[in-house]
Amino acid sequence: MAATVRPGRRLVLLLWIGFGVLAALVGVGLYGLVLAPTPSTPTTSAEPTAPTAVAVDPEPSASSATLPPIRSTSDAESFARDAARALIHWDAATDFDPADYAQVIVDAGDPSGTETAGLASDVRTYLPTADAWLALGTYGTRQWLTIDEAFVPASWSDAIDQATPGQLLPGTIAYTITGTRHRAGIVGTQAQETSRPIAFTLFIACEPSFDECRLLRLSEVDNPLR
Template structure:
């Protein structure tokens, strides 16, 4: 993916998605809305802040970096899937704002912007709510992903057979990620860490549709193709 700034309307889409909490439940038989007329439904955000009900009176940490790295520019679909998954799950409340992390993932999307609004909704469902993010930030909470497996799901062939010929861009492929999501922070003077299994599917389009891979859609968290 080129590192030049994306069009303003893409940034507006992700900001609106975060501001209004737009969340999509990806629907359809196997294709998760990767059709020409997707119809997402609203679901609750999938966040689980592991902090006490009342935050200590800590000041908001200042960001220590000036920019997040872009997702890998490559024609290797698996390498792209790994980097995109890492960018999606990994964040640090002391480094950047919630919208910054979401923007990096949306910027790796379809350069025609056809799937941008839907992808922004998908991305939003992976992050804490703005209120939860503010609370997590008082603890210096950070999150990261360790990979167990990255694979093309067996059901992908079935999904392709059920889709109409023109539903998918040529070169579209699905990769399912399974691993562990870790969170760590400091409560008072005590360092705390939690972890849980996580699984999700990324839908990616590479050559011949694009010169390099781009992210089209995401499955729901813990509802991947197998």
């Protein structure tokens, strides 16, 4: 196993994804592990869409001086759920920006740095651009995730069979998350809230490669392993 190397400076993350629904999704290829994505630039939309009726309790917005890290655990499913929430949850009305939220995800990545560039590339497809973030802040927009299921996809066994010897770290596993992405904000003087289904897959390595689970890569949004 490669020696642990922690980045000495904050990663510069070029965020090219807008507020709207991803209209162009990235291709799936082999990069460091089986079936990981290569991102491209999707179309964007900065303004909130028309509200839909949603009966959920909104998640609390971020208000502390620093964003909390993803909780350390050796339990793959628990880690997948926590990482999924950290990936989708953000609040444009705070002092944080997309790079702050992205950094939380990257910090939970492969400590050897082997997958860092790929993971950072994956993360930026999930977040608004810096310009869109400014527009979202004027609406007080925030986003959060309600998880319905977290499961190891049936196709993961096929991915393992397709991997060449040494391509996957021991203890690597995939978890697909399905649920609902919620967004809320203020347009004029009226509170608006929208929601839509969302699904994605997290590729995780736990024991024996690492004492605590680490996030290696992410699938493209709404194109998870099943």
